[in-house]
Amino acid sequence: MTYEETIHYLYQQLPVFHRIGKKAFKANLDNTNAICAHLGNPHEKFKTIHIAGTNGKGSTSHFIAAILQVAGYKTGLYTSPHLKSYTERIRINGAPIAEEEVVSFVAENQRFLEDLKPSFFEMSVGMAFDYFARQQVDIAVIEVGLGGRLDSTNIIHPELSVITNISFDHTDILGDTLALIAGEKAGIIKRNTPVVISEYQDETKGVFNQKALAEGADIFFAEDSFSIKSFDNNGLSLTLEILNKKTNLSETYISQLKGSYQLKNILGVLQAVEILKQQGFDISNEDVKYGIENVVSITGLKGRWQVLAENPTMICDTAHNLSGITEVLSSIAKIKYNKLWMILGFVSDKDIEGILALLPKEATYIFCQANVPRALEANLLSEKAMHYNLHGSVIEDVNKAIAFVKNQASAKDLIYVGGSTFVVADIDEL
Template sequence: MTYQETINYLYQQLPVFHRIGKKAFKANLDNTLTICNHLGNPQEKFKSIHIAGTNGKGSTSHFLAAILQSAGYKTGLYTSPHLKSFTERIRINGQPIPEEEVISYVADNQVFLEDLKPSFFEMSVGMAFEYFAKQQVDIAVIEVGLGGRLDSTNVINPELSVITNISFDHTDILGDTLPQIAGEKAGIIKKNTPVVISEFQEETKDVFIRKAQEEKAKIYFAEDDFEIKSYKNKGTFLELEISNRKTDSIKSFVSQLTGSYQLKNILGVLKSVEILNEQGFNISEEAVYQGIEKVVSITGLKGRWQVLSEKPLMICDTAHNLSGITEILSSITKVKYKQLWMILGFVSDKDIDGILALLPKEANYVFCQANVPRALEAKLLQEKGESHALKGEVIEEVNKAIAFVKAKCSEDDLIYVGGSTFVVADIDEL
């Protein structure tokens, strides 16, 4: 099979969460353990960092991977979902897994996979672990797909666990209270393995403390040791000053990932680096600065407050739940513009009414839908928008929506494109 034939085969054979949702989620680790055993347990052959959270886990994963790579470590990175190509999910030193490796993995294990019938995600976790082991990475940064406790990635024994923001998402699977959701995320906390909590939240702190005590794991809340003193967006960069409470010092950083929501992520990253160095890693201050400043260039990350054009200013972001959109709106308030245009599409299993209630009434809206089965119909989204006094056009395909807005707006306007990872993935200019 060619690469495209291989990907088509996997989509046809295996349930894919981003296409069909909850039905693709396997509520146990049995298949993943079976796959790993079949492959010779590759997850035991490299060091790792495990990262969970509702929002921020992707950015945090890329920050840490960029820093480790800048420090000279051969660094694996596993994330999901992908935006343009499946190969984005599995990287070493910023380079996606070669298509030939994907083809050979499926060919070598086709009979086994057809017999086991794992999910698409379970299959891809096995592929990533085998590739990292075969390429002898020094360390791999592993992002949880969904939840933590029952996520397929939760078969590793990492050097460090990191948990970012906890907010409402996938409540039909993870629970409908913050403590319940935190309990699922806390499932990545392992025996005698330190865990960093990037964002302190009163509602969830006891869940993490209790789980850490059970596992005899040292727990660190990043905000106990680090504090943002000042920050400002400057063009396509974020400039910030951070104080270290323990050393009573203030250091300046420049981040290639912008948006105010990155502030919480960066505190967790700095605390994680501190712990890794205590464990024997050799990560210099220069590597930290470089990894944060050049994170997008080093890792190839897309879709995080990404500037697609300057005049008019057009930004896309993969934020897709209530908490993420709230942070996006906060970032938008810090941008100067004449008129705001929002091109939005959502998947149908989100708290769409909750999100629409937050959106500015004075913006111009274009409602679209991503090219995935879970996408909410654009016409239905328009109707929901109207019930929240949001007026706008329906243009289903996102690139046609972008062309429509560009033809009508002025160069001093701001265009925001988002609402779903899959809307962003469909953007031609990405």
């Protein structure tokens, strides 16, 4: 099979969460354990860092991977979902896995996969671990797909675990309170393995402390060690002055990821780096600064507060839940513009009522839908939005929506595209 035929085969053969949603989620680790046993347990052959959280886990994973790479370590990075190509999910030193590697993995293991019938994600985890082991990475940063406790990645025994923000997302699977969701994320806390909590939240602190105590794991709340003295975020650039509370020294960082939510993520990243240094990793302050300032260039990350065009300014972001959209709106508020255009689409299994209630009524909306089966129909989204006095047009294809808005907007307007990872993935200009 060619690469395209291989990916099509996988989509047809295996349940894919980003296409069908909850039905693709396997609530145990049996298949992942079976795949890795079949492959010779590759996850036991390299060091790992495990990252979970509702929002921020992707950015945090890329920050840490960039810093390790700059420090000279051969660094694997596993993330999901992908935006343009499946190969984005599995990277070493920023370079995606070769298409030929994907083809050969599926061909060599096709009979086993057909017999086991794992999910698309379970198969991907096995492929990533196998690739990292064969390429002899020094360390791999592994981002959780969904939750933590029962996520397919949770068979690893990392050097360090990091949990970012906890907010409401996938409540039909993870629970409908922050404490329940935190309990699922806390499942990545391992025996005698340090864990960093990037963002302090009253509702979740007890959950994390209890799990860490049960596992004999040292727990570090990033805000206990670091604080932001000042920052300059005009919506298009982000500079931070961060105080190390233990040394009482401040450092200035420039982040290539620019959204307001990076303020919280970077504190967790700095705490994680401190622990890695204590474990013997040779990471300098210059490595940290360079990794943060060049994270997109180093890792190839896309879709995080990404500026796609100027005059008018057009920004896209993969934020897709209430907490993430709240941060997006905070960033938008810092930008000077004449008129705000919002091109939005969501998935059908997401509770968007809270998001719609939050969106600015003075914006002009274009409602679209991603090219995936889970997409919420644009006409239905428009109807829902009208109940919140959000008005605009329906243009199903996001690229046609962008072309329409560009034709209407003035040079000093602001265009935002988002609502779903899959809407962003469909953007031609990405």
